[in-house]
Amino acid sequence: MAEFFHMGGYGLYVWGSFGITALCMIAEPLLLRGRSQSIRKRIARMARVEQEVQQ
């Protein structure tokens, strides 16, 4: 196992590369989720305000 992570001496480089790639590709959807939720909340709030005005 340790040998696997050692990568024949290239561990830092191989895992540095795959790690950042994984990090980016996981972070991007998460950030997107945050952005999506905030706009959804904003639309919901706008709808609520509108209803209150109508009443």
Add this chain to the structure above:
Amino acid sequence: MTPGSTSPSLQIDRLCCVRGDRTLFHDLSFAVSGGELLHLKGHNGSGKTTLLRALAGLLLPESGEIRWQGENIRALREEYARHLLYLGHHNGIKGDLTAVENLRIAAILDGYALDEETAWRILAEIGLRGHEDLPTKHLSQGQKRRVALARLLANRATVWVLDEPFTALDVAAVQLLQDVIHRHVADGGIAIVTTHQEVAMIGANTRTIELGRRDA
């Protein structure tokens, strides 16, 4: 002032303009033809400037059409520009050029030549005697506005679109400008004007359109 076989006509068809979150107006339709003065009213923020910029072709409306002699102004472009004179909140004059130079260059770009003498005469008429060959950046607010308005006296355009032309003008200049507009309309031209001042824009051939309603 307006030669041409058919009477000029500007048609606004189901126009809708949106700025930011708000729909300023929608399904706005009306027509203006030669000899008419359209006075656009509305409280602050009702969309007058927006409408005028759309009429000038500077702003792409969300939907709807503006037609000049039956054709969409987006398609006509330079052809429509030949008949149009727009004056916005900005004066559109260069501070480093003199009043005479400003007037002449504007004329040439509008497609006709204006000789030096005529330019001087027009500037005197609008009350800038003695200031004709100063760089306009040294003029006061109202004097700058007068330089911009001098184009009305020189121009041969049919459609005048004027956004708050009376701001910064003193009483004498307001009177003069009213006369100029009325003369243009009497000659068969079209004028579309916004103003908050209750000046005597009301003449025989004046139509008023009120935009917007006071919200909240």
Add this chain to the structure above:
Amino acid sequence: MTPGSTSPSLQIDRLCCVRGDRTLFHDLSFAVSGGELLHLKGHNGSGKTTLLRALAGLLLPESGEIRWQGENIRALREEYARHLLYLGHHNGIKGDLTAVENLRIAAILDGYALDEETAWRILAEIGLRGHEDLPTKHLSQGQKRRVALARLLANRATVWVLDEPFTALDVAAVQLLQDVIHRHVADGGIAIVTTHQEVAMIGANTRTIELGRRDA
């Protein structure tokens, strides 16, 4: 509105201002004291803006003195600034901040705190309900002017120096602003105002000074 043992007084003594080649006025002397409204008149280019900027201390006059409570304003500096509110052709608001933020930051720099609630109330009063927390760059000309004018409602300054405050305002706002100015004067403040509009600035305690003579 103006606490203080002595009545406020602003004295202008043999003031002379030159711009470019022209002497706009010279040997101009007058005094304004608490409870007075000074209406500055004059045709375009007569030097009203120049005079107001000198009164605010933004412009160094060629000669002559401006005294606040008997002392030259150049010597007083920050002390005079505490009593002054100047509104020029520019609105002096940041387009990236909301109306509320603009109002509050202006108040803090003017040396007093303005809580959020009061700010909202003042903005509602001046007709900006529903626009309080939009970046002001998205407002129309007249709405921006209103944000600037909201400072009048919040401020505790004694001397108001207002350069064409009525431009871009609609009829309702003009009425409101007149009331505010009259109230300030009735409370013992000083207001120095220029305007070309023949609005009802004429009250019991209004003085008018006319600058310049139509030249040529």
Add this chain to the structure above:
Amino acid sequence: MSSRLINWFKFSSPATFYPLARKISVASAVIAVVLIAVGLYMSFFVAPTDYKQGEGYRIIFVHVPASWMSMFIYLVMAAWAAMGLVFNTRLSAMMAQALAPTGAMFAFISLWTGSFWGKPMWGTWWVWDARITSELILLFLYLGYMALRAAIDDPRRGDRASAILLLVGVVNIPIIYYSVQWWNTLHQGSTIKMNAETTMDETMLITMLIMTLGFWAYSIAVAMARVRTVILERERTASWVRELGLAGS
């Protein structure tokens, strides 16, 4: 013909595309997860150790797909931009807008993994090689596009301005690419060349292909999800958005 045209314009309306985008996004996400999982397994356990570069070469399995995607996405964006300018469809600009961050991210990954490869192979994090330099410039082009979009408040104005920028950029890309190539090769003394190691093992090639397809599916999934957000942001006042009933989510 005409009915096909109508159909096309129907889907170019954000309101109709919104639910469709979700379906595409979910399907692509599933495909991406499967392909990338298989690709990763093959990268580490199936592909043999390189005789020259040892285990270090495995970086290739993310580096090359990321490089390819970064270039490909820019072209797709430019195509959408052109379509938006010609047909004046709002959705096209939104698609370009939705793709940009993903493209920039892949350009960044390409640079990062390239550096992490270069250090053990060449002993330095960076050389001014032609391909590397043009990848850096591509990243700048992405950033320029995104900065311009962010700087313009009015979305419709932003659409048209950034479309012009994309088209100008795409005309320039080949010029930039060849000029950089020329700059580098005409120069004496350029030390090391990035050369694909002789003939590539077949399993390596297949692994790389699988990873590329996985990245591709990932890009589609993310872009579709993002375009949904963009649509909501821009159409938040439209009645169809209100009828979605987003209050709960």
Add this chain to the structure above:
Amino acid sequence: MLEPLYWIIRRDLTIAMRRRADVFTTLIFFVIVVSLFPLGIGPEPETLRQIAPGIVWVGALLASMLALEQIFSADHRDGTLEQMLLTPQPVSVLVVGKILAHWLVSGVPLVIMAPVLGLQYNLSADVLLVLMASLLLGTPALSLIGAIGAALTLGLRSGGVLLALLVLPLYIPVLIFGAGAVEATASGLGGQAHLSMLAAILVASLVLAPLATAAALRVAED
């Protein structure tokens, strides 16, 4: 079509002459930037001569880019640009006029000044000649390409820096061939090929840039 072109150029040159300082400031920026490097790098003549073409070219590129920021912004602010879009003249013609006037005012002085700066770095006469030629072909291309960026960033608050971000990547081919021509000459390889590439880039941008700029201006005034 030629008359408005002539008048636009005349107008802009008149304005430039009224503010003569403008003409010199671009030039002096160029001089200062190029002279700054020896201060940062150290005085070794050999190193300096080696990097001279690159530095002079980067200096010219930055100076031209900075000057470009002004090309439309003043007209935009005072509303004259808006008026230009409303004239019956084709906008791309007006754009060509403005770019040409701008280049005459800000580009030509750079071309003339460059040899003097080259001397500071010990470049030989024929290298200096090629340096001038490359700038003569390159700076108009920079102005044309940069005008697109200037139009796109018009009225945006972060104008200057954003312009740099948009335009600098597009300038790279010009930089490479420009500096390349000088370097090739210096190392005895002849800069002919590079100069022809520069000419090709100039022609291409002369055809395409005014159209893109005109489109961008219409968008900016929306």
Add this chain to the structure above:
Amino acid sequence: MLEPLYWIIRRDLTIAMRRRADVFTTLIFFVIVVSLFPLGIGPEPETLRQIAPGIVWVGALLASMLALEQIFSADHRDGTLEQMLLTPQPVSVLVVGKILAHWLVSGVPLVIMAPVLGLQYNLSADVLLVLMASLLLGTPALSLIGAIGAALTLGLRSGGVLLALLVLPLYIPVLIFGAGAVEATASGLGGQAHLSMLAAILVASLVLAPLATAAALRVAED
């Protein structure tokens, strides 16, 4: 005196956050300019490593100068600067607030980014550390000095270039000691002395620049 300072900083940071793109563009300009030089000069690693400190420093200097153009101009145009001069607060305090906010937004990112660019030029770890230290001391000095120039050129049309002209000569000492510190470290001499000089310059400009800037602002609004 501290309250208005706090509020001015808060105000300017709020505005910067509303336009997040601004923060990044200065940074990216820095990155692009520094990456541009190899394209002009050629890819030889040895030459590049030798000139790296000078190039990174000149890049930081230009980026900081360009960003500075904006420090007062927006406030001047919309009239808020005029209003600030009319508040009962000492103008030099407001100026310090504005400069500090500006440095936080545009200077700090440069300091953080510099090591990455150093890597592109193959600088070693300890050299990178000194590079960061020199920028940390140098960039606030650049902002302070540059603010004087920004105030002096306020409202002049040729603002950007004229600013460069006024400010660059004053930047030279900062550049010499900043790049010098890095170079000295790279050649094993130790950059201590240079860094202390930088610190001295920073202190001096912290004392003098706000007063000069305040005076210049009063003149600009006359």
